[in-house]
Amino acid sequence: MPSVRRVSHEFLERQGLTTVFGNPGSNELPFLAGLPDGFRYVLGLHEGAVVGMADGYAQATGRPVLVNLHAASGSGNAMGALTNAVASRTPLVVVAGQQVRPAIGPEANLASVDAPALMKPLVGWAAEPACAGDVPRALAQAVFEARLQRRPTYLSVPYDDWSADVDDNALAVLDRRVLRAAVPGGEQRRWLVEQVASARRPALVLGGDIDSAGRFDDAVRLAERLGGPVWAAPSQFRLPFPNRHPLFRGVLPAGIAPVSAAFEGHDLVLVLGAPVFRYHEHLPGRYLPEGTRLIQVTEDASAAARAPMGEALVADPGAVIDVLLEALGAADRPAGPYRPVPEPLTAEGPALHPEQVFAALREEMPEDTAYVVESTSTNAAWWRQTDLRRQGSYYFPAAGGLGFGLPGAVGVAMAQPGRPVVGVIGDGSANYGITALWTAAQHRVPLTVVLLRNGAYGALRWFGGLLGVPDAPGLDIPDLDFTRIAEGYGVRAQHVGSVAELRAALAETPEHPRLIQVDTALTTP
């Protein structure tokens, strides 16, 4: 009879989950025994980095990814990075080891007491099978739930289960497929087309799911057909639309009152692939202006259910774009020229202004470069200086949890070896996922990390001023030298002191990971 391990490996292979991001403990070794040829294990030195890399890899490949973590302490370390993966709707399948069943109740060492509860409410599904024979089916459920919900799932498996024999029924899981059709038809289709076709001044709000689903160019065609303004949904973690397109108005402000003000005069707001909305600052006001109707289209049923206003259709936003383009036809006139980029601001003294760094990236890096950005006080500078026109060009921690940037950049670069990838990382953020540098070096990932060193938690300095706490402690992080830290992890590094030096460094095409440190002036987000 085959073992639980052999059937589970076979199932994972058939489902394409053969790249495993992990950090092992003794409980996990029996799962890792005899990994078949074709599987690749990517070791991260901290579980936050493991999940960040897996998140970047899954987002860039668009497929579920297997994560293997240690029980309890290992799974706990991953929670911060999982908040981002939940917000970006990344289908991660986390498999964690567990003590043998008789040892869990007595809370023997390395027992994860009530393991599934540890990960809720973050993950979309969590379980610990009631017996070894149910492990292959439970693993299949974890994969299918992650794919259907587009949310991480968690499976805790007692370590002696993997060597147990299974009966023939357990083999039935190998041929399972779970598909979902999400194209609106009939009455729903007629209703939606009529609402959009009859709108006098429609506006579009696009979420990260549009980019994740590869619908970046289709969204441009729909926007140019509607002719109205386009915003990115608040708390943006992907770029769903070219940021210099003449119809693009930027990211919606993350407050109730300013969002309502932005919609003033529009009779229909069509939200595609985003929750309504991930506000941030509490700025109370009317949700919508008088006379404005909001229709949300999302695959995320709970996002549709929890929205505070408007109507929602749970469907594939990409399929809805196809339906609307088919019904309305393409634009009959070009949208006009893309907006030009302003001259970058400069800073007093030796440090560069972040806009000078971003202008150098725009001018030196190839147009298809993918950027993973985690430098929180430089967002305004970033969007003033950048000109992104391709799908999959921008990633940001979806729940604002730092520690995604550096690992996520490694994961994106591993997923797209032929595409230039740049991590734009603040000197504060870098520390939350710094061990990913070691993995990048070990796997010779051709990644560029531009490390913006302003010696502070810049964004918090700004928030401190906003919230009337200008002298808050713990906001300065002086004396960090990431060139020496990077070299310690095996990554070639250099410090650049001018725009010319930065441009010369960027002009070289990296064969392996490299870190370029540059001192930047403090700016406001």
Ligand SMILES: Cc1ncc(Cn2c(C)c(CCOP(=O)(O)OP(=O)(O)O)sc2=O)c(N)n1
């Ligand atoms: C895991 C985690 N810890 C702490 C924070 C709080 N935080 C922190 C600590 C920030 C400072 C980031 O500093 P940086 O150097 O990366 O970027 P800037 O200097 O440009 O702000 S921004 C922010 O929200 C967070 N968002 N996530």
Ligand SMILES: [Ca+2]
């Ligand atoms: Ca900083």
